[in-house]
Every structure is written in C-alpha cells, then in structure tokens.
Amino acid sequence: MKNKxxxxxxxxxxxxxxxxxxxxxxxxxxxxxxxxxxxxxGVSPDQVRKDLAYFGxxxxxxxxxxxEELKYNISKIIGTNRNWKIAxxxxxxxxxxxxxxxxxxxRGFIMAGIFDVKNIGEKYGDLYVExxxxxxxxxxxxxxxxxxxxxxxxxxxxxxxxxxKSGIKAILNFAPVMLEVPEHVEIKNIxxxxxxxxxxYYMSLKHNEI
Amino acid sequence: MKNKxxxxxxxxxxxxxxxxxxxxxxxxxxxxxxxxxxxxxGVSPDQVRKDLAYFGxxxxxxxxxxxEELKYNISKIIGTNRNWKIAxxxxxxxxxxxxxxxxxxxRGFIMAGIFDVKNIGEKYGDLYVExxxxxxxxxxxxxxxxxxxxxxxxxxxxxxxxxxKSGIKAILNFAPVMLEVPEHVEIKNIxxxxxxxxxxYYMSLKHNEI
Numbered sequence: 001m002k003n004k005x006x007x008x009x010x011x012x013x014x015x016x017x018x019x020x021x022x023x024x025x026x027x028x029x030x031x032x033x034x035x036x037x038x039x040x041x042g043v044s045p046d047q048v049r050k051d052l053a054y055f056g057x058x059x060x061x062x063x064x065x066x067x068e069e070l071k072y073n074i075s076k077i078i079g080t081n082r083n084w085k086i087a088x089x090x091x092x093x094x095x096x097x098x099x100x101x102x103x104x105x106x107r108g109f110i111m112a113g114i115f116d117v118k119n120i121g122e123k124y125g126d127l128y129v130e131x132x133x134x135x136x137x138x139x140x141x142x143x144x145x146x147x148x149x150x151x152x153x154x155x156x157x158x159x160x161x162x163x164x165k166s167g168i169k170a171i172l173n174f175a176p177v178m179l180e181v182p183e184h185v186e187i188k189n190i191x192x193x194x195x196x197x198x199x200x201y202y203m204s205l206k207h208n209e210i
Numbered sequence: 211m212k213n214k215x216x217x218x219x220x221x222x223x224x225x226x227x228x229x230x231x232x233x234x235x236x237x238x239x240x241x242x243x244x245x246x247x248x249x250x251x252g253v254s255p256d257q258v259r260k261d262l263a264y265f266g267x268x269x270x271x272x273x274x275x276x277x278e279e280l281k282y283n284i285s286k287i288i289g290t291n292r293n294w295k296i297a298x299x300x301x302x303x304x305x306x307x308x309x310x311x312x313x314x315x316x317r318g319f320i321m322a323g324i325f326d327v328k329n330i331g332e333k334y335g336d337l338y339v340e341x342x343x344x345x346x347x348x349x350x351x352x353x354x355x356x357x358x359x360x361x362x363x364x365x366x367x368x369x370x371x372x373x374x375k376s377g378i379k380a381i382l383n384f385a386p387v388m389l390e391v392p393e394h395v396e397i398k399n400i401x402x403x404x405x406x407x408x409x410x411y412y413m414s415l416k417h418n419e420i
Contacts, residue, residue: 008408009219015407016399020388040388078407079414086406093307100303103386103403109410146409169416170409176313178230178250186412188405189226193313195398196296197225197288198218199356199380200319202396204289206379 010051014074016041017048021071033064080108085143087113087168089159090150091122091129094174098148099124112142116151132159139166146170153177160187220261224284226251227258231281243274290318295353297323297378299369300360301332301339304384308358309334322352326361342369349376356380363387370397 020040024032034048041048052070075081086109088099098104099111114124115132122129130138147163149156149171156175163171170186173179181187230250234242244258251258262280285291296319298309308314309321324334325342332339340348357373359366359381366385373381380396383389391397 006411011408011411012404015401015404019386019401023387042388077411077414079410079417080407084406084410084413093310097303097307098402101402103401104406107403107407109403109406145413146406170413172405172409176229177233178252184416186409188409190402190405191225191229191313192308192311192400193317193319194222194225195382195400196294196314196319196356197290197317198221199382199396199398200289200294201216201221201287203294203355203380204287206394207289 006054010054011078013041013043013047013051014078016043017051018071018074018078018080021067021074024067025071030067031064032067032070036064083108083110084145085110085112086146086148087115087135087139087142087144087163088148088150089115089132089135089163090152090175091116091119091124092150095148095150096124098150098174099127109146113138113144132162135162136166139163139168144168146172149173149175149179151175216264220264221288223251223253223257223261224288226253227261228281228284228288228290231277231284234277235281240277241274242277242280246274293318293320294355295320295322296356296358297325297345297349297352297354297373298358298360299325299342299345299373300362300385301326301329301334302360305358305360306334308360308384309337319356323348323354342372345372346376349373349378354378356382359383359385359389361385 017037020037021032034045037048038045088095088111091099091114099114104111111125111127114127114129115135116129117132119129120131147168149159151159153175156173156177157179160171160179160181164181164185169184171181173187173189176191178189179187227247230247231242244255247258248255296314298305298321301309301324309324314321321335321337324337324339325345326339327342329339330341354376357378359369361369363385366383366387367389370381370389370391374391374395379394381391383397383399386401388399389397
C-alpha cells in the first residue's frame with residue numbers, strides 16, 4: 001500500500017462507502033456485498049470491487065465484506081482513524097456554516113482555531129474568533145493539521161502563505177482563486193458552483209437529445 | 211458531441227478551466243496555451259489537451275486557444291450558456307450561506323425559491339422563505355430547474371420526492387444520506403467532509419512514507 005498512488009476519485013468513493021457502512025452498522029448489519037454497496041451508492045459492483053482491491057483482499061467471495069472490518073480498513077487508508085486539527089480563516093456566511101458543520105466532527109475533524117480580521121472575540125462553540133495576525137503564534141500552541149480558507153479572493157493567497165509558514169500541510173480552499181502552494185503542501189480548491197455545473201451538464205445533455 | 215458520455219471528472223476540470231479563462235479575460239489576455247491552463251490549474255498539459263479534445267479542435271497547434279472562444283465552447287458544453295432556476299430547501303447555517311453564495315449567480319444559477327418549515331416569510335435578497343408544503347404550487351409558477359437540499363437527513367427523501375413530483379430534474383444534496391431518485395433525475399450528493407478526507411488521505415500517505 002505504501003507509496004501506491006490511488007486516483008482521487010477512488011478516495012472520494014471510499015469516503016462514500018465509509019459513510020454507508022456507518023449507516024449499515026447503525027442498522028445492526030454485519031455483512032455487506034459489493035452489490036449491496038453498489039445499491040446504496042449508485043457505483044457499479046465492479047467498480048466497488050476494483051476500488052477495494054487497491055488495498056488487498058478484504059472480502060470473502062460469494063459472501064461479502066465484514067462491515068466493521070471494511071470500515072476500519074477504509075478509515076486507515078483515508079486517515080480518519082485519527083483526529084485532525086483544523087484552522088479556519090474567514091467567518092462569513094459560508095465560513096460560519098463550516099465551523100458548525102456537524103459532518104466534520106463526526107469524521108474526526110476537530111475545529112481548533114477560527115481566524116478573521118473582524119468579529120474578533122466572537123464565540124463559536126468553544127472557540128473565539130482570533131485575529132489572523134496571531135495565526136502563527138496560536139498554531140505553535142495548538143498544532144493545526146489542516147487549514148480551511150473561506151476569505152475573499154483578494155486576500156486568499158496571503159492567508160495561505162501564513163498557514164503554510166505556520167506548518168499547515170493541507171488546505172481546503174473555498175476562495176474562487178487558484179492558490180500557489182509549495183510542493184509539500186496539498187491543496188484542494190472547492191467551488192460549490194462546480195457541482196451545479198455538473199448537473200447543468202447532464203441537463204443540457206438530455207435537452208440536446210430531445 | 212451528442213450522446214457522448216464524458217467522465218464527470220472531465221466536466222469538473224472543464225468547470226475549473228472555465229473559471230481560469232474568466233480570470234485571464236479579466237486581465238485582458240486573448241490567447242492561452244494548454245501549458246498556460248496547466249500552470250494555472252495544476253492539471254498536466256496532456257490532460258488539458260485530452261479534456262478539450264472531447265469536443266473537437268478548439269486550439270491552434272503551437273499557438274494556443276482563443277480564450278473567448280474556448281470559454282464560450284465550454285459554457286455550451288456544461289450548459290452555463292443559459293440560466294438555471296434554483297429552489298433551495300433548508301435555510302439553516304449551510305443553506306443560508308448557499309442562498310447568498312456569490313459564485314452561483316456569477317455562473318448563471320439564479321436563486322428562485324427558498325423553502326423550509328420554519329422562519330417562513332424571512333427575507334433573503336429578493337426572496338421570502340416559503341413553506342415546503344407550497345413547493346409544488348410555487349414550482350408551477352416559477353418553473354424550477356434545479357433543487358438544492360440542505361435539510362436534516364430524516365426529511366431529505368421526502369423533500370426530494372416533493373421536488374421531483376414538481377418537475378425538478380436535478381438535485382444537489384447536502385444531507386448526509388443517499389437519496390433514491392428515478393432514473394430521469396440527476397442527483398449529486400455532496401458531503402463537505404469528503405474533501406477533508408481527501409486531504410487526510412494525502413497527509414496519511416506522507417506520514418506513512420517517513
């Protein structure tokens with residue numbers, strides 16, 4: 001498994017599988033087939049088997065996968081078998097909703113720092129909004145793993161530079177601008193309109209077929 | 211191009227290209243090479259050329275792409291050369307931030323209806339929150355194209371059913387549950403923690419390499 005480069009789309013599907021495994025566990029189920037995973041996710045059974053085959057033989061042919069074991073193995077692969085500390089910069093509408101996003105904590109991501117240039121001292125959960133100028137100092141105390149950027153595009157690069165200088169190794173960027181980061185830093189740019197555009201593509205395709 | 215099934219990951223990249231083409235146009239640029247697109251997006255020049263080749267020959271070898279033309283062709287492909295009317299259900303933290311998300315309108319997605327079971331009559335921009343029970347009636351008047359679901363998971367399927375019954379053909383679902391929809395309806399499930407998990411995967415990979 002070491003050094004084996006897995007396509008990002010596979011990681012995204014593993015993340016989805018993991019979520020439906022949780023649901024199955026909650027229902028008291030113990031075993032799931034690739035066909036069962038397929039029905040719940042819309043991914044073809046072949047693709048499910050192919051995705052899981054990256055990591056060796058988890059299942060038993062003709063029976064299926066032990067849900068608990070599969071969930072554990074996936075969490076080891078995607079790194080959610082441990083907690084990650086998150087610093088978020090930008091506490092506008094979207095930033096505010098991310099801070100309180102219930103899905104993050106459920107998956108082991110702990111909100112550990114909130115930064116902005118205004119509304120300093122405002123409270124979100126157990127955290128207070130800190131000034132971005134104090135980022136490096138606070139990062140030294142807390143040890144952030146991941147940064148989320150939800151600031152205006154004009155200042156996003158500057159915020160990324162501060163995060164990287166403070167030791168952050170991965171950034172989720174919601175600002176609508178491509179950020180430059182050094183090779184050792186992972187970055188994922190999220191533009192929510194991209195998802196609408198995927199749907200728009202499918203709708204146009206259908207429209208053109210008529 | 212008709213009926214040609216293009217991988218979703220290509221559509222996502224086209225969406226990204228389109229964004230950087232906008233930025234280049236704003237800077238007054240006229241021509242861009244696949245290498246130029248590559249530098250700005252982090253996608254390899256080969257992949258850029260491969261993605262654009264799905265739609266015929268846009269560029270001129272050795273010179274590059276006319277930015278205006280490429281942008282127009284991509285918008286035709288992904289269907290953003292027209293406007294789509296959106297209905298959103300669920301106006302909590304995340305829902306509220308989506309209603310005011312500046313990126314949607316910029317890409318031709320018009321917020322045309324807001325629904326919930328509480329805070330009825332509250333104003334967002336030009337819109338008032340309507341009760342979900344009035345969805346079908348309002349949909350008949352307005353003609354929604356796309357639905358966004360940001361309600362608790364327990365009621366998400368019910369909301370999806372209402373939307374589909376009212377003629378909506380595509381749904382973006384933020385509720386952490388897999389929704390069942392008929393074949394003719396496109397659905398895209400978004401779990402924001404998935405993006406953190408991709409980063410978590412890369413970080414774990416590096417950690418294991420040490």
